[in-house]
Amino acid sequence: MMLVGGQSVAEFLSSVLPAPGNSRLEDEFQRPLVTLTFAQSLDGKIAGKEGKQLILSGRESMLMTHWMRTKHDAILVGIGRHIPEDERPSHLPRPVILDANLRLRPDCKLLKNYRERKGRRPWVICDANLTSDGGRKAALEDAGARVIGVPSVDGFIMIPDLLKVLYNFGIKTLMVEGGATIIDSFLAEPARTKPNIIIVTIAPTLIGDNGVGYGKKLSATQIPSLKHIRTEVMGRDVVIVSALE
Template identity: 30%
Template structure:
C-alpha cells in the first residue's frame, strides 16, 4: 500500500525559514497560516523532524474557528527518540495520536506517555528510510502525509523523489545567505538531476504568495 506526500514550505523570498539565530515566528502572515491549517485538515498525518519538534515545541494540530473534524495524526522523525517528555506532542499523545519514527526499539518513557513508536529500517548515519516510513504510515491508515519541516526533512523527501505535491508560501522579505534554508543540500551534480515539478496554481494570501506544484 502506498501513500501520497505533500511538502509544505513557508519561507522568505530567498527560501529561508529562519534567521541564523533561529528566529522564525512568524515569517508568513495570518492568512497564510490559516491556509496551512486547512491543508493539515485535508491530510491524515502531519510530519516534522525532531529538530523542529525540539526547537519549536509545536502542537501540529488544526486550529480553525470553524473546524470540528478529526485532528491529523502527528509524526516526528526521531531516530534516537530524543523527543522531550514535557513537550506538547508528548503531553497530548493520549488525546491526539502521536507517532515517533525511530530506527531503534521503543523507549518505555515515550510509550508510557501514549506515544506510538514506529521502528523502521535505517539508512546511512542512522537516518530512517523515508520510503519505508511512507509505506509503514500508509499501512497504518495514514496515506495522505503532510510534511512540514524543517530543511533537512524537506531536502530528504525531495532527494528520495517522494514529494507528490509542494505547497510553498513565500513572504515578501529577504533574510540572506546566513539564514537557515528551507531545503537542505540535495547533493546535485547536474541540473538534470534536480527534482522537477509543475506549477499548478499561484495566489495571494494576505501579503504572501502561495505557489502550488505537483510532481511531473
C-alpha cells in the same frame, strides 16, 4: 471564510490536492499521497539561526495551512519542529515525529496535550535498531507516544520504508512540513517516493546569512522537474502549487 481567487479556502485546497484512491502510487507502491509544504522568505530561508523556527506566513496563508492540515491523515515533522496548536477548523490529523535517535522528551508539549485529551496520540518514528532500547522507548510510550521503528542509513530514516510503514498503519494522506533536512530528503527520493504536490508560501521578508535554507544537499541529478499548478496571492504572501512531472 477567506476567499482565494473567488473561492473559499476549502475549495482552493480541493482544486489542488490529489484525492486519495485515485493514484497509481497508492496501489502499486503502497504509500500515502504526500503534500510537501513550507513557508520561506524572499531569500529562500525557512528557519532562523541554528534552525530556530520562524513564523513567516501571514494571517491569510496561515489560515490556508490550518485548513490544509485538516485534509490529511497525518502531519510529519522533524524532531526540532513544532506542530502549531492554533485554530483547527475540523479534522485533527495524526502528529508524526521523525526522531531517528529517540531524542523527543517525554515531557514535551505534544505528549502533554495528548495526556490531557487536547490532541491525538503522537507517533514517533525512530531507527528500527532503537526499538530494543527499553529505556528511551519505554519512557516515551509511558508518556503516551507510539514508537515505530523504520530502517535508517547513517542516521537518516529511509523515506520509502517510512511511507510504506505509515501506509500499512492506515495513513493514506501525509502532509510533510519540514525542516530543511526532511525537505531535502523527500526531494531527493526516486520518483515513486517523491511528494505528489509541493505547496510553497513565499513571505515578503528577508532573513539573511543567519537563516537556514534548503536544497543545498541536492545534487544536480536529484533536483526534481516541477509542473506549475496554481499561484495565488493570500494577503501579503504568494502561494505556489506545483506537482512533480
